[in-house]
Amino acid sequence: MAWDTGRAFNEGTAVGKMAATLGPSGWWQRWRRRLSARNGSRMLLLLLLLGSGQGPRQVGAGQTFEYLKREHSLSKPYQGVGTGSSSLWNLMGNAMVMTQYIRLTPDMQSKQGALWNRVPCFLRDWELQVHFKIHGQGKKNLHGDGLAIWYTKDRMQPGPVFGNMDKFVGLGVFVDTYPNEEKQQEAQKRRYSPGVQRVFPYISAMVNNGSLSYDHERDGRPTELGGCTAIVRNLHYDTFLVIRYVKRHLTIMMDIDGKHEWRDCIEVPGVRLPRGYYFGTSSITGDLSDNHDVISLKLFELTVERTPEEEKLHRDVFLPSVDNMKLPEVTAPLPPLSGLALFLIVFFSLVFSVFAIVIGIILYNKWQEQSRKRFY
Numbered sequence: 001m002a003w004d005t006g007r008a009f010n011e012g013t014a015v016g017k018m019a020a021t022l023g024p025s026g027w028w029q030r031w032r033r034r035l036s037a038r039n040g041s042r043m044l045l046l047l048l049l050l051g052s053g054q055g056p057r058q059v060g061a062g063q064t065f066e067y068l069k070r071e072h073s074l075s076k077p078y079q080g081v082g083t084g085s086s087s088l089w090n091l092m093g094n095a096m097v098m099t100q101y102i103r104l105t106p107d108m109q110s111k112q113g114a115l116w117n118r119v120p121c122f123l124r125d126w127e128l129q130v131h132f133k134i135h136g137q138g139k140k141n142l143h144g145d146g147l148a149i150w151y152t153k154d155r156m157q158p159g160p161v162f163g164n165m166d167k168f169v170g171l172g173v174f175v176d177t178y179p180n181e182e183k184q185q186e187a188q189k190r191r192y193s194p195g196v197q198r199v200f201p202y203i204s205a206m207v208n209n210g211s212l213s214y215d216h217e218r219d220g221r222p223t224e225l226g227g228c229t230a231i232v233r234n235l236h237y238d239t240f241l242v243i244r245y246v247k248r249h250l251t252i253m254m255d256i257d258g259k260h261e262w263r264d265c266i267e268v269p270g271v272r273l274p275r276g277y278y279f280g281t282s283s284i285t286g287d288l289s290d291n292h293d294v295i296s297l298k299l300f301e302l303t304v305e306r307t308p309e310e311e312k313l314h315r316d317v318f319l320p321s322v323d324n325m326k327l328p329e330v331t332a333p334l335p336p337l338s339g340l341a342l343f344l345i346v347f348f349s350l351v352f353s354v355f356a357i358v359i360g361i362i363l364y365n366k367w368q369e370q371s372r373k374r375f376y
Contacts, residue, residue: 066127066300071119072279075296078102081115090116092156092282093163101293104147104163104283107136112163114282115294116155122275124314125302130241130281134177134201135234136290143233144178144288146201147281149243155278161214163282169210170277170320173243173252174220177201177233178288181218199229203241205252205266207273207320209327225250225322228265232256233290246304248272248314270323275316 071088074080078097080088095113096103104113128149136143148162152170159165162174179200204220204227206212212223232239237258244251252266279299283292306314321327 065303067303069121069123069126069299069301072117072121072299073297074102074115074117074294075298076100088118090118090156092116093158098293101133101295104281104292104294105285105289107138107285107289107291109285109287109289111289112158112282112284113292114156114158114163114280116280117278118155120276120278121151121299123299123301124275125246125304127242127244127246127300127302128279129296129298129300130243131295131297132175132232132239132241132281133235133293133295134175134232134239134290135293138288138290141179141200142288143290145284145286145290146175146177147283147292147294148175149173149241150280150282151243151273151277152280153274153277155280160216160284163284164280166213167210168208170208171243171250171271171273172206172208172214173241174204174206175201175230175232175241176204176219177290179219180216181221199231201230201232203228203230203252203254203265205250205268207271207322207325207327209319209321211327225268225271225325226266228254230254230256230265238295244302245271245273246302247306247310268322272317272321272323274318274320 074089077099078089081091081097081102083090091097091102091113092115093113094105094111095115096106102115104115105111128151130149132147134147138144146162148164150164150168150170150172152164152168152172154165154169157165157168161168161172164172177200179198179202198219202219204224206214206220206223207225208223214220215222232254235256235258238255240255242253242255242262244253248269248271250266250268250271251264253262254265255262257263279297281294281297
């Protein structure tokens with residue numbers, strides 16, 4: 001049987017075409033590229049969502065995840081800042097919105113400014129990350145006074161404590177840049193012992209139930225929970241502070257070395273903070289001044305597993321406190337009297353007064369009558 005070379009050539013050509021179609025340059029390769037592109041787009045979208053705070057992020061080695069809460073957060077271009085009813089954040093005093101930051105106080109004397117969230121926070125466990133900058137023209141120890149981060153019952157209340165009211169109710173974290181106590185002791189020609197000397201700027205924390213005053217002359221030492229030195233002024237890199245409240249455990253860390261690493265500052269167990277308070281930040285200048293800028297505030301909800309015993313122990317509280325630290329009790333003010341109650345009090349007071357006058361007249365007349373009988 002003879003071999004048909006023409007047919008074999010044609011069949012070989014057809015098979016070659018089919019192989020080429022199914023090969024890397026054919027429809028299979030094109031379909032694979034489309035599938036890879038789709039998967040890549042989905043992965044990119046997932047990464048963007050996680051990076052933008054839309055999805056959860058795991059924190060640490062345990063089963064703890066964090067979720068960005070936009071109603072309690074603030075970042076550029078600061079669209080939620082204003083004075084209207086729809087604004088999430090309100091400015092107070094000399095605070096100003098700039099393109100790259102919010103300036104609480106400029107580098108000028110006797111200025112005061114604050115930024116407050118309008119939405120109360122009802123989260124059980126949370127973490128607040130603060131991106132800030134303190135800078136100015138003043139030289140060493142000729143600048144002040146610093147800034148504070150707040151989680152308090154009252155908001156928009158100006159006062160002497162870093163621009164906020166004294167005897168506040170809640171938590172205050174202070175970045176103090178001026179050593180008042182050191183200057184006062186130098187003026188009195190006293191010397192520090194190594195055990196009490198501090199290096200400023202200094203970060204400290206205070207929990208108040210409304211009964212304590214912040215002691216400016218002693219830089220808040222009598223009421224502080226703890227603190228650490230934090231060289232944060234006139235740096236050429238970003239400075240961050242994180243306040244974490246988990247299972248009644250307060251932790252404050254800082255990233256101020258330009259290494260993108262958190263360093264421990266304060267750790268206090270047994271801190272009891274009510275829910276429904278407001279986040280804010282404030283600053284004040286006196287005879288000395290600095291620029292106090294806030295670049296961003298980001299609040300994360302932390303999801304933490306609790307045992308049944310922890311659930312019982314971690315019930316809601318109505319007044320801030322710290323275990324093993326006795327705060328003076330605050331007497332609650334009496335509620336105002338209603339119109340009916342006030343009327344009844346006045347009415348019965350008048351009736352009692354008239355009754356007392358009548359009894360007095362009767363007794364006086366009897367006494368006079370007895371006196372006449374004795375006289376005659």
